[in-house]
Amino acid sequence: MTAGVPVRIAIHGAGGRMGRALIRAAPRAGLAVVAALVRPASPLAGVAVPDSHANGVPLDYSAALDPDAGATVLVDFSHAEAFDAAVALAVGHGLALVSGTTGLDERQQLLLDDAARRVPVLWAANFSLGVALLEHLAEIAAARLGPGFDAEIVEAHHRLKRDAPSGTALALGEAVARGRGTTLAEAAAFARHGQTGARRDGEIGFAVVRGGDIVGEHTVMFAGVGERLELTHRATSRDVFAAGALRAAAWIGGRPAGRYRLANIFD
Numbered sequence: 001m002t003a004g005v006p007v008r009i010a011i012h013g014a015g016g017r018m019g020r021a022l023i024r025a026a027p028r029a030g031l032a033v034v035a036a037l038v039r040p041a042s043p044l045a046g047v048a049v050p051d052s053h054a055n056g057v058p059l060d061y062s063a064a065l066d067p068d069a070g071a072t073v074l075v076d077f078s079h080a081e082a083f084d085a086a087v088a089l090a091v092g093h094g095l096a097l098v099s100g101t102t103g104l105d106e107r108q109q110l111l112l113d114d115a116a117r118r119v120p121v122l123w124a125a126n127f128s129l130g131v132a133l134l135e136h137l138a139e140i141a142a143a144r145l146g147p148g149f150d151a152e153i154v155e156a157h158h159r160l161k162r163d164a165p166s167g168t169a170l171a172l173g174e175a176v177a178r179g180r181g182t183t184l185a186e187a188a189a190f191a192r193h194g195q196t197g198a199r200r201d202g203e204i205g206f207a208v209v210r211g212g213d214i215v216g217e218h219t220v221m222f223a224g225v226g227e228r229l230e231l232t233h234r235a236t237s238r239d240v241f242a243a244g245a246l247r248a249a250a251w252i253g254g255r256p257a258g259r260y261r262l263a264n265i266f267d
């Protein structure tokens with residue numbers, strides 16, 4: 001933000017839970033939402049956005065980005081299937097991209113790298129400060145405790161979440177793997193059912209809970225013989241993710257093209 005001029009953001013996935021949380025929180029964060037983008041066939045297209053706040057001008061949900069809206073940052077919280085379109089939109093309009101969409105595959109991560117050659121890009125599986133710290137602590141604990149402690153990651157989310165394990169659980173798994181000098185691809189155990197046999201040494205196990213309206217809970221467990229360390233984060237409101245993403249949007253505008261991490265803005 002420069003001298004009281006709010007950063008102008010377009011939101012992709014504006015009708016979703018996170019999209020609505022972002023629109024509510026933007027004025028408090030000093031940002032102006034100038035476009036609320038929904039998928040092309042959405043019944044919301046053309047409907048007035050509740051809580052919209054674009055310099056006092058009411059806003060309608062829209063399926064296309066109006067270049068005259070003057071957005072400089074695209075904030076995407078949509079769906080993995082809609083993600084390629086969000087990246088193309090940011091690159092096509094020369095907008096910085098802040099995305100929290102999860103369930104991305106390897107190709108889509110490479111797409112982000114590619115986009116980062118043209119525009120500034122910040123993608124994070126979780127925009128809360130607490131989780132950023134948890135990732136750091138998990139890496140340290142994995143390194144210090146060593147192979148005598150079995151690492152398990154347990155996550156819980158609301159019944160409507162579509163991807164599993166959560167992007168945050170995977171990021172925590174990567175952190176544990178880094179701490180042990182291995183990779184998640186080598187160590188992950190995503191499913192256990194039936195006659196599994198004993199636990200494989202060095203495995204990083206995942207367990208997934210889905211139910212009700214749980215916003216997001218993650219535990220990294222290090223189970224040793226005779227003792228157990230558990231590091232837990234609980235989000236009780238989506239507003240915490242919205243606040244982190246809006247902080248990232250305010251931070252990234254005007255930066256050179258490149259791939260940024262959430263740690264860059266919290267540092």
Ligand SMILES: NC(=O)c1ccc[n+]([C@@H]2O[C@H](COP(=O)([O-])OP(=O)(O)OC[C@H]3O[C@@H](n4cnc5c(N)ncnc54)[C@H](OP(=O)(O)O)[C@@H]3O)[C@@H](O)[C@H]2O)c1
Nearest residue numbers: 013015016017018038039078082100101102125126127241
């Ligand atoms: N990084 C973080 O901190 C964090 C935190 C919370 C959630 N998330 C992630 O953020 C994403 C959204 O979460 P949510 O809880 O808000 O989900 P949600 O309520 O299902 O919202 C997703 C929105 O994306 C829209 N969408 C789907 N296809 C689209 C397209 N082609 N173009 C534009 N919009 C499209 C959906 O529209 P329709 O309903 O019309 O299909 C819906 O409004 C998920 O991937 C979730 O895992 C990340």
